[in-house]
Amino acid sequence: MEKSAAVASLGQQSLLLPAWIKAALAANDRLKLCLTLLQAAVSQALSPQATPPDLSPEMAAAGLDAAWCRELPGSGRRDGEEVLLPALPELMAQLERDLGVMARPLLEPVSAGAAPLPADERERVAAWLACLADSHGTRVSTALLHQLSHGHRGAKKAHRSGTHAVLHGPDAGDSLHLLVMDLHKQLNLLAAGLCSELLDGAHVWQLRDEDRPRVQAFMRGLQRTRGLKFDHPGLDTAATSEADRLLIQNDIGTNDAHVLVIQVQAQCITLTYSDLHRARFAFFQAQLAALGAQWSAPQSRLSEGLNRGEAYLLGTASFQAQDEAQLLQQLEGLAARVVFLIDWNRARKRLQLFVGKAAALRVLEQAAAREVGHMGWLRAGGEQLLFSAMQAMGDQAFRVGERLDEVLGEAGATDFLLELLALCTQSLQAQQPRAQVADEARLLLARRLQLHAPEFDLLAEHAALCQSLAASLSEALSHRLSDEPEAAAKLARRAKLWEREADELVMAARERALRQPRWLAFARMIEKSDDAADALEECAYLVSLISEHHEGWNRKVRESLARLAEVVLQAAQEQVKALAIARHLSAASAATEHEAFIAASWGVLRAESECDQLLRQAKRCILAELSDAASLLLAHELAQQLERASDCLLNAAYALRELAFGKAGVRA
Known part of the structure; x- marks a missing residue:
């Protein structure tokens, strides 16, 4: 004897409802699957070149594995504007059976706490059951497919017109799909109550x-x-x-x-x-x-x-x-x-206002992995919270319409957004007022801007190119590269490429300065630094010329110029060091940081002063040791350009000093 029958025999009718609801939910799965099978069959018939979908996992999960189900997606044949579907009667019969099973707990409630469906909904179910039972034929029109499967409430009655077969009885704007969704909602409510x-x-x-x-x-x-x-x-x-x-x-x-x-x-x-x-x-x-x-x-x-x-x-x-x-x-x-998954798509769209699509996905993935989530950010204001924080930073940080990743870079913006999502979640869980969350968001963004400092990234990259140029020159003169034409020519080509990269950085800084006033000082400084890059590239070119005209060169000439190049390299290295320290300077910086910056800045100054003395010594040596006009001219020009590079590095160091003192809150 089945359990339901045994329960009924004991007079405990209310215990039948859970089993009915369980069967109704299974019928809901089969109804949705049958409509999907019908759509797949029509689509396949209209586009026979497409590969039929494999619905076997869904059929197995729904417990619907009849032969006609397996064959249905590929069995349709187009006939004019209709589709000939041999298994349509079986499909309609299955829809009728499952609709009856699904509606049973709602039409015949046996629990004292379960209210029956309203009269209009009961009539709606009855109309669909009747029309499915009266359905005959094996042809499917677009109108019939629409009437069964559309999900648009208030569909126009025009779908009932025309010569194609439709089901008569239900309201013209209704669909079986809409009825199944509505019954499913009622079943969920009923299940929660019983x-x-x-x-x-x-x-x-x-x-x-x-x-x-x-x-x-x-x-x-x-x-x-x-x-x-x-x-x-x-x-x-x-x-x-x-x-x-x-x-x-x-x-x-x-x-x-x-x-x-x-x-x-x-x-x-x-x-x-x-x-x-x-x-x-x-x-x-x-x-x-x-x-x-x-x-x-x-x-x-x-x-x-x-x-x-x-x-x-x-x-x-x-x-x-x-x-x-x-x-x-x-x-x-x-x-x-x-x-x-809740409101995931809304969060993704909001994040894409500040970063690219891929970065927005990474933020959501990492927020989930850290079990931080995105709902706290949305509840705290979402994009408006962040827009307000960016606006509070002023025009010096963000221009109107500028995205977060355009200022912080993609990695910096991603890290900041993850911090912001965690901050919002923690603050709202602690029941902090939204105004307090907004203040914390502004402080978080201000710290991130200070740490990121993209202008210093640009300066540091340019200074590194200058150091590479100076190092290559120093090594070339120390290892008698001036005697090797092929190696000297290769040095000149490499130096030209570095000098072009440096020029591109200058143009980038100028472009930023046109859009953001705070970049003006940095653009001026990188222009001074670029003068050093130009001078060093010219030195590399002169070395390549000297390799072709080095008559009369001896150890003394080479050593005097190599010593000059070595001190220029020291100046470039001190400038790189000063930039690295200046990036993090502020009014709250420790005294040791200020002292380290001053020491590096004065290192550039001392190197420039030493270059002045070494230039004079080199000139004496060149005049004393060389008699060939070409060699004399080229050696003198090389010494002049090396000393000029040290002057330009000193000018850049003074400009950096003003920027650093400004960050530290003192006058230069």
């Missing part, structure tokens, strides 16, 4: 003893991150046992097309997931894959009126556990990830 037990927050009924720890594991994961949704609706969980499997359904949010159903059988977890947004689907795939899920190839679905007529995705993920302990761990882990 649960015989609340297990760690989950509504459960007819649960096997061995399934209780599994539901508790799922709820542990859900409760671990549940607070990250704040007051957003969603995450209600229902669970029941059916035969030898556990069924868990979670209400992710408020969207009808966003569904998550979990089946646990033996040591295997199977999750069915559908989503309107491809990017969010991929995000959830990655989240569960990190926990060991194996995903089937997601299938694209089309449903008129759903997702604005665009495709949505349906896929299954499976976890295979080695033992019960691992199974419980997997249930807890996947449940903890569900909260990050």
Whole structure:
């Protein structure tokens, strides 16, 4: 004897309702699958060159594995504007049966607390049951497909007109798809009201003893991150046992097309997931894959009126556990990830106002991995919170319309947004006022701007090029490169490339200065530094000429010029050091930092002063040792350009001194 019949014989009619609801939810899955099969068959008939979709995982999950179901997607044939579908009668019969099963708990409530459907809804169900029962024929028109599957409420009555066959009886603007969604909502409400037990927050009924720890594991994961949704609706969980499997359904949010159903059988977890947004689907795939899920190839679905007529995705993920302990761990882990789906797409779009698409996805992925989430940021003001913080920094930091990554760089902007999301979550969980969160966001951005200092990145890159030029010259003169024409020519070519890179940095600084006034001082400084780069590139060119005209050169001439180049290199190195220190200087900097900056700055000055003396010594040596006119001229010009490079480096050091003293809050 079936359990339901035994319960009825004892007079406990109310206990029949959980079983009815369980059957109704299974019928809901079959109804949606049948409509999907119908859409797939029509699409395949209209576009026979396309590959038929593989719906076998969905059919197996729904328990609908009849031969006509498996053959349906590829069995349609186009006949004019209609599609000939031999299995249409079986499909209509299945729709009628499952609609009756789905509506039964709502049409015949046997629980004292369950109210029946309103009269108009009961008539609506009756009309659809009647028209499905009276349906005959094997032809499907676009009008019939629309009447069965559209999701647009208030559809125009024009769909009833024309010569194509449609179902008569239901309201012209209604559809079977809309009815199924509405019944599903009512079933969820009914299920929540009849649960015989609340297990760690989950509504459960007819649960096997061995399934209780599994539901508790799922709820542990859900409760671990549940607070990250704040007051957003969603995450209600229902669970029941059916035969030898556990069924868990979670209400992710408020969207009808966003569904998550979990089946646990033996040591295997199977999750069915559908989503309107491809990017969010991929995000959830990655989240569960990190926990060991194996995903089937997601299938694209089309449903008129759903997702604005665009495709949505349906896929299954499976976890295979080695033992019960691992199974419980997997249930807890996947449940903890569900909260990050709520308002995910809204957060992604808001983040893309400040960074690119890829960076926005990385922020959401890392926020989920750190169990920080994005809802705190949205609740604290989202994009308006950040726009206000950027505006508070003034025109010196951000121009109107400038994105965050254009100022901080992609990596810097990504790191800042992660910090901001964590800050908002922690502050709202501590019930801080939003005005206080806004103040903290401004301070966080100010610290990030000070640490990032893109203008110093540009200066440091230019100074590094100057150091490379000086180092190459010093090495060339120390190793008698002037006697090797091929090596000297290679040095000149390499120096020219470095000098062009330095010019590009100057142009970038000038462009920034046109848009942001705070860059003016940095543009002027890099121009002074670029004079040194020009002089050093000219030196490399002169070395290549000297390699072709080095008559009369001897050890004394080479040593005098090599010594001069060595001290120019020292000046370039001190300038690089001074820039590295100046980047972090502020009024709150330690005295040792200020002292280190002064020492590096004076190192440039001392090097320039030494170059003045070495230039005079080199001139005496050149005049005394060289008699060939070309060699004399080239050696003298090389010495002059080396000393000029030291002068330019000193000018850049003075400009840096003014910037650094300004950051430290003192007058230069």
